Amino acid sequence: MRDLSLHILDLTENSVRAGAGLITIRVDVDEKKLITLTITDDGCGMDAELLERVMSPFGTTRTTRKVGLGIPLMAQNARLTGGDIHIDSTPGKGTVFTAWLHGDSIDCLPLGDLAGTFVTLVTANPEKPDFVLMCSSPNGSMDFDTRAVREVLGDVNLSEPEVSMWMLESIREELGPIFGGVIL
Amino acid sequence: MKSMAELEAIRQRTLQRINLRKEDESENIRVVVGMATCGIAAGARPVMMKFMEEINKRGLKEVTVSQTGCIGMCRLEPMVDVYLPGQEKVTYVHMTPEKVGRVVAEHIVNGRPVTEYTIGAAEK
Numbered sequence: 001m002r003d004l005s006l007h008i009l010d011l012t013e014n015s016v017r018a019g020a021g022l023i024t025i026r027v028d029v030d031e032k033k034l035i036t037l038t039i040t041d042d043g044c045g046m047d048a049e050l051l052e053r054v055m056s057p058f059g060t061t062r063t064t065r066k067v068g069l070g071i072p073l074m075a076q077n078a079r080l081t082g083g084d085i086h087i088d089s090t091p092g093k094g095t096v097f098t099a100w101l102h103g104d105s106i107d108c109l110p111l112g113d114l115a116g117t118f119v120t121l122v123t124a125n126p127e128k129p130d131f132v133l134m135c136s137s138p139n140g141s142m143d144f145d146t147r148a149v150r151e152v153l154g155d156v157n158l159s160e161p162e163v164s165m166w167m168l169e170s171i172r173e174e175l176g177p178i179f180g181g182v183i184l
Numbered sequence: 185m186k187s188m189a190e191l192e193a194i195r196q197r198t199l200q201r202i203n204l205r206k207e208d209e210s211e212n213i214r215v216v217v218g219m220a221t222c223g224i225a226a227g228a229r230p231v232m233m234k235f236m237e238e239i240n241k242r243g244l245k246e247v248t249v250s251q252t253g254c255i256g257m258c259r260l261e262p263m264v265d266v267y268l269p270g271q272e273k274v275t276y277v278h279m280t281p282e283k284v285g286r287v288v289a290e291h292i293v294n295g296r297p298v299t300e301y302t303i304g305a306a307e308k
Contacts, residue, residue, distance in 0.1 A: 013219065069221050113229070119233070120219075120232055124217075124251035152188055152192055161236050161240030162198060163191070
C-alpha cells in the first residue's frame with residue numbers, strides 16, 4: 001500500500017463484510033506525531049481462533065483464495081515505524097482495530113487521500129452501513145457522519161455522483177487545516 | 185465550507201433526475217470496480233473516484249458505480265467490469281484514472297468498448 005488511507009480502505013472493507021451497521025474510522029495525531037488509527041464496527045466479530053488466523057498472511061475467511069494480506073500488511077507498516085496493531089473483537093458484538101504509527105519515522109507512510117477513502121466506502125456501500133469519520137491533530141478536529149447526510153437526502157441514494165462529490169469536497173475542506181503540515 | 189443547504193439542493197436536483205431514469209433497472213449501465221486488497225494496492229480507488237467524477241461531470245443518469253472483491257486475477261488489477269444492457273460484460277484491466285475518460289466517452293456514452301484496455305488485449 002502506498003499510503004495509510006489505502007490501508008484504512010482495505011481494513012474497513014473487512015468491517016463491511018462483517019455485516020456492520022455502523023463503522024467509525026478515527027485518525028488522531030498527537031503533538032509527538034504519534035498516529036492512532038482506529039476502526040470500530042458492530043459487525044459479527046471474531047472468536048479467538050479466527051482472530052489468530054487473520055493476523056497471518058495465510059489466513060482468510062474467504063474461500064476463493066488462500067491469502068489474506070490486509071491486516072498483515074498494516075501490521076508490517078506500523079511495526080516499521082516502531083508502532084504496532086491491536087484487535088479487540090467479541091463474537092456477535094463487533095471489532096475494534098487499532099494501529100499506532102510514529103509519524104516522524106522515515107518509514108511512516110503518508111496519510112494519503114483520506115476523504116477519497118471515506119467517499120469510496122460510502123459510495124460502494126450506499127444502503128448499509130453508516131460511516132463516521134473522526135479526525136484530530138493539534139491543529140483541530142472534525143467529524144463527518146453519513147447518518148446526518150442520509151437525514152437530509154431522504155430517498156436519494158448516497159452513491160449518487162453529485163452527493164459523492166459534495167461529500168468529497170466537504171471532507172477535504174475540513175481535513176486540510178487539521179492534517180496540513182502535520183502528516184500529509 | 186460546504187453546507188447542508190447545498191446538500192438539500194443536490195437532493196432536489198437528484199430527485200428530478202431520478203424521475204427521468206428508465207423505470208426498468210435492467211436498462212441501466214453498471215460499472216463495477218474490483219476493491220479487494222490487491223485492487224486497492226494497485227490503484228483501484230482513484231480509478232473509482234475518476235469514474236464517479238466523469239459520470240457526474242457528464243450528467244449520466246443511468247450509470248451506477250459499485251465495487252466487488254477479488255476475482256483471483258490480482259496481476260491484472262485494477263480491474264473494472266462494464267455492463268451495458270443487452271451486451272456482454274466487458275472487463276478492463278490495468279486501469280488508471282487517465283484511461284477512465286476514454287472508457288466513459290467511447291464505451292459508456294457511445295457503446296464502443298475500448299478494446300486495447302480489455303482483458304482480451306492484455307492476455308494476448
